[in-house]
Amino acid sequence: MPHVARCRVGIIVEKRPSANEWIDHEWVTSGVTGQAVGNDGWVLLHEVSGVKQYLSPPVDLMMHSAETESYLYNLESPVPSLFAVLREDEESDAEVPFDVHLVTLSPYEAQDYLDSSEEHVDRITLDEAMLAWMARFVDEHHVAEEFVKRKRNKLRTEDYKFGQEPIVELRKRRGGNGSGSLH
Numbered sequence: 001m002p003h004v005a006r007c008r009v010g011i012i013v014e015k016r017p018s019a020n021e022w023i024d025h026e027w028v029t030s031g032v033t034g035q036a037v038g039n040d041g042w043v044l045l046h047e048v049s050g051v052k053q054y055l056s057p058p059v060d061l062m063m064h065s066a067e068t069e070s071y072l073y074n075l076e077s078p079v080p081s082l083f084a085v086l087r088e089d090e091e092s093d094a095e096v097p098f099d100v101h102l103v104t105l106s107p108y109e110a111q112d113y114l115d116s117s118e119e120h121v122d123r124i125t126l127d128e129a130m131l132a133w134m135a136r137f138v139d140e141h142h143v144a145e146e147f148v149k150r151k152r153n154k155l156r157t158e159d160y161k162f163g164q165e166p167i168v169e170l171r172k173r174r175g176g177n178g179s180g181s182l183h
Contacts, residue, residue: 003065005137009034011056011084011100011124012045027098029084029122034129042096054096061103063134068142070106071134079123080131083110086120105134 012031018024033055045053061082063071074080085102101119104110105126114121126134 003141005063005133007034007061007133008058009061009082009103010058011086011103013042013054013056013086013096013098015052015054015096017050027120029086029120029124032082032084032103032124032127032130041094044095052095056096056100059100059103061105063105063137065137065141067106067108068138069145070108071138072142074105074107075131075135075138077107080126080134081107081123082126082130083107083113084122084124085110085113086122087118088120 010033011029012033014028014030015025016028018026020026030053039057042054042056045055047053083104083106084100085104086098087101089097089099098120102109102113110121110123113119
C-alpha cells in the first residue's frame with residue numbers, strides 16, 4: 001500500500017515594477033511558508049517601494065512513496081527545490097491573476113508542466129525544515145530498483161530467409177503440385 005505524506009503550505013509571490021518599457025510589472029515566486037492562512041484568496045503581506053508581496057491560499061503539498069526516486073534526485077541536486085505550478089486567469093480582475101494549481105517536490109512532475117507551456121512553473125529553494133521532512137520520507141520509503149538487463153532470444157536463421165518462406169514450401173502448403181501459378 002503506498003504511503004502519502006502531506007502538509008499545507010502557502011506560496012509567496014511578488015508583483016514588482018518592470019525594467020522593461022513594454023511591461024508595467026512582473027510576477028516572481030519568491031518563497032513558500034508553512035504558515036498558510038485563510039482560504040479566501042491571496043493575502044497582501046506587505047508593500048515596500050512598489051513591490052507587493054502576496055500569500056496564496058493554503059495548498060496541499062504531498063509526497064507519495066511510489067515517487068521517491070524523483071525526490072531522491074531532487075535531494076541530490078545542487079539546490080533542492082519545491083516547484084510551484086501557477087495558472088494564470090486572464091479573465092480575472094483580482095489583484096493576483098493566478099491560481100496555485102500544484103506544489104510538488106518532484107522535479108519529474110514539474111518537468112511535465114514545463115513541457116506544456118500553459119502554466120508558470122517556478123522553483124523555490126527548500127528551507128532546512130522542508131528539506132529534512134523530504135529526506136526522512138525518502139529514507140523511510142525509498143527502495144532502490146536493481147537494473148536487470150534484458151536478454152534477447154536467439155534467432156534461428158535457418159528458418160528465416162529474407163523474411164519469407166521458400167516458394168517451394170509455400171506451394172506445398174497451399175496444396176499445389178509444385179508447378180504452375182499460385183492462383
